[in-house]
Amino acid sequence: MRKSVLVLLAVTMLVWVSGAFGGQIVMDGSTTVLPFGQAAAERFMNENNGVKFSVSGTGTGNGFKSLADGSAQIANASRFIKESEIKACMDKKVYPVPFAVALDCIVPIVHPSNPVKNLTKAQLKDIYSGKLTNWKEVGGADAPIVVVGRDTSSGTYGTWQEMIMDAGEKTRVTQRAQVTSSSGAMMTAVSQNKNAIGYEGMGYVGDSVKALSVEGVAASSAGARNGKYPLARYLYMFTNGWPEGELLAFMNFMLGREGQKIVNSTGFVSLQDVK
Amino acid sequence: MRKKSDIAQNSFGGRGDRIASYLIFAFSVAGVLLMAFILLFLAGNGLPVLKEVSIKDILFAFDWYPVEDPPALGMLPLIAGTVSATLLSSVMALPVAFLLAVFTAEIAPRRMRSGIKVLLELLGFIPSIVIGFLGMMVLAPWMQGALNIATGLNLLTTSILLGFLIIPLVASLSEEALSSVPYELRDASYALGATRWETIFKVVVPYALPGISSAALLGIMRALGETMIVLMVAGGAAIVPRSFFDPVRPLTSTIAAEMGETPVGSTHYHALFFAGLILLLITIAINLASYAIEKRGVRQ
Numbered sequence: 381m382r383k384s385v386l387v388l389l390a391v392t393m394l395v396w397v398s399g400a401f402g403g404q405i406v407m408d409g410s411t412t413v414l415p416f417g418q419a420a421a422e423r424f425m426n427e428n429n430g431v432k433f434s435v436s437g438t439g440t441g442n443g444f445k446s447l448a449d450g451s452a453q454i455a456n457a458s459r460f461i462k463e464s465e466i467k468a469c470m471d472k473k474v475y476p477v478p479f480a481v482a483l484d485c486i487v488p489i490v491h492p493s494n495p496v497k498n499l500t501k502a503q504l505k506d507i508y509s510g511k512l513t514n515w516k517e518v519g520g521a522d523a524p525i526v527v528v529g530r531d532t533s534s535g536t537y538g539t540w541q542e543m544i545m546d547a548g549e550k551t552r553v554t555q556r557a558q559v560t561s562s563s564g565a566m567m568t569a570v571s572q573n574k575n576a577i578g579y580e581g582m583g584y585v586g587d588s589v590k591a592l593s594v595e596g597v598a599a600s601s602a603g604a605r606n607g608k609y610p611l612a613r614y615l616y617m618f619t620n621g622w623p624e625g626e627l628l629a630f631m632n633f634m635l636g637r638e639g640q641k642i643v644n645s646t647g648f649v650s651l652q653d654v655k
Numbered sequence: 656m657r658k659k660s661d662i663a664q665n666s667f668g669g670r671g672d673r674i675a676s677y678l679i680f681a682f683s684v685a686g687v688l689l690m691a692f693i694l695l696f697l698a699g700n701g702l703p704v705l706k707e708v709s710i711k712d713i714l715f716a717f718d719w720y721p722v723e724d725p726p727a728l729g730m731l732p733l734i735a736g737t738v739s740a741t742l743l744s745s746v747m748a749l750p751v752a753f754l755l756a757v758f759t760a761e762i763a764p765r766r767m768r769s770g771i772k773v774l775l776e777l778l779g780f781i782p783s784i785v786i787g788f789l790g791m792m793v794l795a796p797w798m799q800g801a802l803n804i805a806t807g808l809n810l811l812t813t814s815i816l817l818g819f820l821i822i823p824l825v826a827s828l829s830e831e832a833l834s835s836v837p838y839e840l841r842d843a844s845y846a847l848g849a850t851r852w853e854t855i856f857k858v859v860v861p862y863a864l865p866g867i868s869s870a871a872l873l874g875i876m877r878a879l880g881e882t883m884i885v886l887m888v889a890g891g892a893a894i895v896p897r898s899f900f901d902p903v904r905p906l907t908s909t910i911a912a913e914m915g916e917t918p919v920g921s922t923h924y925h926a927l928f929f930a931g932l933i934l935l936l937i938t939i940a941i942n943l944a945s946y947a948i949e950k951r952g953v954r955q
Contacts, residue, residue: 438918524805532720532721555717555718555719555892555893556892558806559891559893559904560891561908561912572791572792572795572796576806
């Protein structure tokens with residue numbers, strides 16, 4: 381009698397555990413999306429008992445691969461899906477559905493005392509590749525340009541590399557560039573050095589530095605949303621088919637007020653104004 | 656009256672001693688095993704990088720672009736960063752620490768001596784992140800203005816701050832080595848008519864030299880392994896420095912900055928462990944060199 385109770389207990393436990401695992405949502409892909417994707421997943425888990433997330437960042441391309449082979453339910457992407465990736469998904473009967481979840485808006489920053497107000501994308505590329513080394517070449521004072529970048533593993537670095545350095549011909553950031561390991565360190569490095577130029581996600585740029593406009597357009601949430609600011613792009617989450625159940629609930633959460641607030645708090649730009 | 660050595664010998668082999676000796680043996684074996692495990696772990700995670708990139712391309716190439724496809728993993732600038740920062744900080748800090756130790760142990764009046772010792776120990780307790788923070792917010796901007804250089808985050812600033820880190824450590828350890836020199840030696844030296852200068856530098860310092868050199872060695876290792884200061888003030892540019900005002904990117908700060916966001920098992924991940932292995936090998940090399948020097952010194 382007692383044994384059978386134990387067996388019953390064990391069976392219910394097993395069912396419960398496997399049910400819990402069955403409810404796990406795997407999110408994989410872009411490291412740029414990772415900060416707010418992870419934060420949103422954590423918040424969603426807290427508010428909805430029983431939903432389990434597993435989040436990792438292996439790059440946009442790998443995210444699509446995981447979506448195609450079914451090991452991930454959400455693929456985070458810092459760019460739109462390519463035709464070859466759509467085909468790879470369709471071959472496995474996976475239908476990628478895109479959701480734009482946030483805007484990524486990068487702002488070049490300099491010391492507040494720097495007279496330079498505007499740079500073109502080409503000038504930024506030449507500065508970061510080490511071709512332009514003096515501020516007077518771009519309309520500033522006669523002083524050396526100190527290039528400050530982010531660590532190669534940071535999402536911001538990736539965005540900068542794609543939007544500036546890889547525009548046209550792929551180019552490396554000069555080795556003489558100083559490297560900072562966090563947004564805070566970047567802000568300190570630029571605000572403490574009158575010769576410095578750096579870049580940062582729009583949400584992190586504070587008053588201690590001066591934001592430059594690019595191609596004559598100043599960075600603003602509105603400019604990022606209407607596409608006028610050149611260094612902005614959409615970030616996506618892709619699901620297999622139209623999401624259902626918990627997955628749908630999460631996408632609604634992500635696109636709703638709370639999710640968009642998380643987007644803002646991690647330095648990205650929300651799709652609409654959220655106060 | 657029984658001599659001390661008799662007591663030690665006669666009471667050896669009792670049950671209490673056996674238990675104690677087994678215990679000590681077990682702990683020391685555990686320590687050695689732990690060290691071996693760390694070494695194996697480092698080698699196991701670092702060596703796979705050699706499957707993707709040749710050792711020549713790691714040690715002698717100038718390009719550190721680890722997230723490119725294929726990755727460029729030239730660690731020569733990183734090694735140069737570590738070696739230059741360690742060397743420059745040692746050259747600046749060790750003589751200061753040595754003289755400070757001699758002054759404290761031999762020259763300063765007794766009351767001042769204890770004051771300096773307390774101060775040294777307090778300075779030694781300052782967390783490196785605080786030194787780094789001061790360097791970043793105070794020293795670096797000041798240097799940039801005063802010397803009119805492009806950036807204050809450079810090799811010289813880093814070395815000065817590393818010097819601040821190791822001076823208290825080396826000075827207080829050297830001071831202990833100097834004060835433990837028996838007073839009979841000093842008395843004998845004075846009795847032979849030697850001056851204070853001659854006594855200090857021909858009798859006391861040579862006697863304390865093994866202690867002083869091991870203190871210096873500890874200081875060098877501390878500078879070599881320091882991560883936070885170099886992460887904050889070295890500038891982080893992966894270049895071989897040509898002047899004191901060039902930014903550098905030592906191995907330690909590279910590992911600290913890049914490990915967090917590197918996919919586990921990637922070539923970059925293994926390369927960072929390999930960087931750790933290189934650091935360990937440099938440490939072992941310094942240790943062996945000092946051991947050899949010490950041995951030669953004894954033979955003479």
